[in-house]
Amino acid sequence: xxxxxxxxxxxxxxxxxxxxxxxxxxIQADLKTISALGAYGASVITAITxxxxxxVQAVEAMSPSLIRAQCESVFSDIHxxxxxIGMLPDVASISVVAEVLQQHQPSFVVLDPVxxxxxxxxxxxxxxxxxxxxxxxxxADVITPNLSELATLTQQSVAGTELIMRKQGEVLMNAGAxxxxxxxxxxxxxxxxxxxxxxxxxxxxxxxSPRVHTHHTHGTGCTLSSAIAALRPQHHDLSxxxxxxxxxVHNAIDASQYWHLGHGSGPLAHFWRFFSD
Numbered sequence: 001x002x003x004x005x006x007x008x009x010x011x012x013x014x015x016x017x018x019x020x021x022x023x024x025x026x027i028q029a030d031l032k033t034i035s036a037l038g039a040y041g042a043s044v045i046t047a048i049t050x051x052x053x054x055x056v057q058a059v060e061a062m063s064p065s066l067i068r069a070q071c072e073s074v075f076s077d078i079h080x081x082x083x084x085i086g087m088l089p090d091v092a093s094i095s096v097v098a099e100v101l102q103q104h105q106p107s108f109v110v111l112d113p114v115x116x117x118x119x120x121x122x123x124x125x126x127x128x129x130x131x132x133x134x135x136x137x138x139x140a141d142v143i144t145p146n147l148s149e150l151a152t153l154t155q156q157s158v159a160g161t162e163l164i165m166r167k168q169g170e171v172l173m174n175a176g177a178x179x180x181x182x183x184x185x186x187x188x189x190x191x192x193x194x195x196x197x198x199x200x201x202x203x204x205x206x207x208x209s210p211r212v213h214t215h216h217t218h219g220t221g222c223t224l225s226s227a228i229a230a231l232r233p234q235h236h237d238l239s240x241x242x243x244x245x246x247x248x249v250h251n252a253i254d255a256s257q258y259w260h261l262g263h264g265s266g267p268l269a270h271f272w273r274f275f276s277d
Contacts, residue, residue, distance in 0.1 A: 011039040011233035014074055014106070015226055016067075016097055017086025018047040018059075018114070024267030025051070025219030030084060030226040032270035037248065039230040042078055044070040046097075047089045053218060053262030061089040064096045071100040080106050084229040085140070086222055087114040091131040098135040108232045111140035112225035115149045129153060133175055142179040142197075142238060143172060144225045150182065162194065169198045181228075181242060183221065193250070197242055205239055209250040216256035216266035223268050224249045 013034045020026035027043050034041035046067055050058035074080065083106045088094045101109060113132060129152060137143065150168050151158040159165035162184065169180045179199040197205040227245035228238075235241040255269035269275075 011081040011230060012042065012078055013039045013082045013084065013226070013229045014042045014044065014071075014078075014080045015084045015086065015229070016044040016046060016071070016088075017084070017112075017222070018049055018089070019045050020049055020051045020219070022052040022218075022262070022267070024053065025222045026086060029219040029222040029267065029270065030086065033223050033226040033248075034230045036270050036273065037227060037230040038234070039081075041230075042074045042080070044074065046093050047087055049087075053264035053266050055264065059089065061093065064092040067093055068096045068100065071097070071104075075100070075104045080104075081233040082106065082108040082110070082229040084110045084112065084226045085136065086112050086225070088128065088132070088136075091128055094128060094131045094135055098139060101136075101139045108229065109140045109142075110225045110229045110232075111136055111143040112221055113143060113145050113149045113153060114221070115152050133172075137172070138176040140178065141232075142181055142228065142242075143177050144181045144183060144221065144228070145172075146183045146221055162196065166196055166198070166204060169196065173198055173200070179238060181224075183224070195242075195246065197239060199238065202239070205242075207243060207246045209246060212250070212253045212257065214253065214257045215264075216259050216261075216268070217253060218265040218267045220249060220253065220268060223252060223270065 015030035018026045020028050027045055031041040047059055047061045049056055147158050154168045154171045159168055165182050169182045172180050182196040184194045191211055192208045193211050195207045224245055227248050228241055231244050232241040252268040252270055252272050255272035259266040
């Protein structure tokens, strides 16, 4: 074994999410991110999407029994350090994942409430919102909504200011969330991408990075949440893991400016470290 591998932690991360045929988001983005950050990625596919840089053309959900079988296969054999949850297409899949988490009790869970794709397509049915809040929110160590998802979860209009965004985040905290990472990156009129981390123990923390002016941002939310899952076992607290994940995503977006893939919003350059020179 290479000495550097034996000397460092090697987290095992399970991503439970949908598949993106274009490779920019979902399971594909998660596994790229997890690998790029020095962890091992396992996966449970909850839905198959026909998807590319332009949008989502079709979605077909996996059966609850198949989702459960995939989860049990992984948990029964691999010691999982962290779980990232992405697209869950219906109430049945939410219920199954909640039951699996309660049974196996992984050390760290990131919930990325994939409701709206970057293209604006609705990826979840309306009745999944209540189930997600009731069943999964209490089991997650952090939830990572963007502005549209935050508005949908709180049944409010999309926040136009940081103050309103933070107030909406408090709604999720009051609903049982342990921590909420509020992603303000969709505000195009700012020079910085500003996120806020709300927790029960600390004052709200702001994470800022220079805005990269590119439309190649497909899969940013998937990438950030899976980065947090991969990095949390390698950091002493959630805040430092979020900071490291935010830095990784910024660099992946910056490197993506040079992609020439498709006709729409291209993906991030997940392995930017290998060709940044």
